[in-house]
Amino acid sequence: xxxxxxxxxxxxxxxxxxxxxxxxxxxxxxxxxxxxxxxxxxxxxxxxxxxxxxxxxxxxxxxxxxxxxxxxxxxxxxxxxxxxxxxxxxxxxxxxxxxxxxxxxxxxxxxxxxxxxxxxxxxxxxxxxxxxxxxxxxxxxxxxxxxxxxxxxxxxxxxxxxxxxxxxxxxxxxxxxxxxxxxxxxxxxxxxxxxxxxxxxxxxxxxxxxxxxxxxxxxxxxxxxxxxxxxxxxxxxxxxxxxxxxxxxxxxxxx
Ligand SMILES: Cc1cc2nc3c(=O)[nH]c(=O)nc-3n(C[C@H](O)[C@H](O)[C@H](O)COP(=O)(O)O)c2cc1C
Numbered sequence: 001x002x003x004x005x006x007x008x009x010x011x012x013x014x015x016x017x018x019x020x021x022x023x024x025x026x027x028x029x030x031x032x033x034x035x036x037x038x039x040x041x042x043x044x045x046x047x048x049x050x051x052x053x054x055x056x057x058x059x060x061x062x063x064x065x066x067x068x069x070x071x072x073x074x075x076x077x078x079x080x081x082x083x084x085x086x087x088x089x090x091x092x093x094x095x096x097x098x099x100x101x102x103x104x105x106x107x108x109x110x111x112x113x114x115x116x117x118x119x120x121x122x123x124x125x126x127x128x129x130x131x132x133x134x135x136x137x138x139x140x141x142x143x144x145x146x147x148x149x150x151x152x153x154x155x156x157x158x159x160x161x162x163x164x165x166x167x168x169x170x171x172x173x174x175x176x177x178x179x180x181x182x183x184x185x186x187x188x189x190x191x192x193x194x195x196x197x198x199x200x201x202x203x204x205x206x207x208x209x210x211x212x213x214x215x216x217x218x219x220x221x222x223x224x225x226x227x228x229x230x231x232x233x234x235x236x237x238x239x240x241x242x243x244x245x246x247x248x249x250x251x252x253x254x255x
Contacts, residue, residue, distance in 0.1 A: 003094040004225035007168045007218050009137035010094070013102025016067045016130040020053055025099055029071070032095050039087040039216060039232070044076040046120040047092075050111060058111035059126065065104045067128035072111055074119035082206060083249070085124040086213025087220075090172065093127055094221060102132035105214075107175045107207065125210055144177060145170055152183045159187075161226045162254065166190070168222035172215035180208040181215050182246050188254045191238065192216075193246035212249055219252065230254050 001009070026049070033047040050057050050070040059070050073089055075081045093103045106126045110116065116123045152166055166183060174180065182193040194208045216232075223230045231253050238248040 001098045001100075002225075003091070003098055003221050004168075006094040006097040007171055007221060008140040010097045010103070010173075011136075011138045011143070012104040012173060013132045013134055013136065014065050014104055015134055016102060016128070016132050018053070018068055019131050021069065021101065021130060025101070026069075028099070029092070029096060033071070033092060036088050036091055039084045039213065040078075040080045043078055043081050043084050044121065045085065045088065046074050048072045048074065048115075048119055050115065050126075058115045059106065059109055059128070061109045061112075064109035065106050065128045067104070068130040070106065070111065070126045070128050072115075072119065072123060072126040074116075074121040074123045076121050082124065082209035083213035083216065086210040086215075087217045088213075089125055089127055090214040090217035091221065093173075093214075094217070096127070096129050097136070100136065101129050102134065102136055103127055103129045105173060105175070107210070140167075140171055143171055146179050151179065151181060152185060154185050156185075156187045158185055161228050162187075162190075164226060165219055165222045165228065169215050169219040172211070172218045174211040174214065175207045178207070178211060180211050190219075190252040190254070191235075192249045192252065193243065194249055196243075196245055196247050209249075223252075228254060 030049065050072060051068065053068050071092065073085045075085050096103050106128050110123060111126065148170065151170060166185065180195045182195060184191040192212065194212055232250055233253065234250050
């Protein structure tokens with residue numbers, strides 16, 4: 001299984017065996033973190049692996065997912081750092097899934113103050129992983145996702161590759177399965193928006209940006225697999241335009 005296939009078959013795993021993962025696999029995962037592409041190159045980040053196998057080091061609160069391993073990302077704060085962290089973590093999540101291990105993002109709990117203070121930058125999010133007895137994969141049709149018509153507007157007829165890229169993006173995991181992404185799709189560009197949540201605006205804003213970054217990883221992995229050339233930018237014209245229910249995030253230009 002490669003990362004593209006993992007997009008379509010992955011599901012969150014919340015029950016793990018309390019068992020070591022082979023050192024070679026852990027090494028592969030750590031090596032992969034060193035080679036990961038960023039969404040924004042100038043933002044410095046650090047990954048930190050936490051093992052709860054020998055002793056409990058972190059993530060033991062009531063809202064945590066109980067797992068043998070967690071990988072945390074800490075990041076320099078700056079424009080787009082949450083998008084970037086989500087983007088990097090989801091690539092890692094797909095990679096770990098492709099190695100036959102279960103994964104679950106952990107947004108509701110954190111490693112604790114002691115561990116956080118050992119991180120180079122500001123802690124953002126973690127991914128729990130390990131061996132599981134549960135079925136690791138499912139058919140993508142079983143994933144609970146909003147209907148396409150709720151999140152995508154096709155302004156023009158697009159080819160099968162673009163449709164598959166959108167499907168891959170929609171299958172991304174998100175905090176509380178919120179799926180805050182909205183797509184406006186043309187033949188040669190996809191504008192990406194996030195749903196505004198007026199009541200919980202500040203908190204949701206943070207979570208939404210991590211989710212959008214996670215979704216961007218699916219979108220970019222799918223584009224690469226299908227040999228579709230894309231680039232990412234922010235259009236000033238849309239950035240400054242007020243939209244009632246949505247906030248503009250970025251534009252993917254195709255070709
Ligand atoms: C940023 C982020 C944070 C998440 N936080 C948690 C969490 O704290 N606890 C949990 O059980 N699941 C968490 N999840 C997993 C989502 O609940 C899950 O992805 C979503 O319900 C869709 O299910 P699926 O991943 O099986 O398709 C999180 C996912 C993301 C992307």
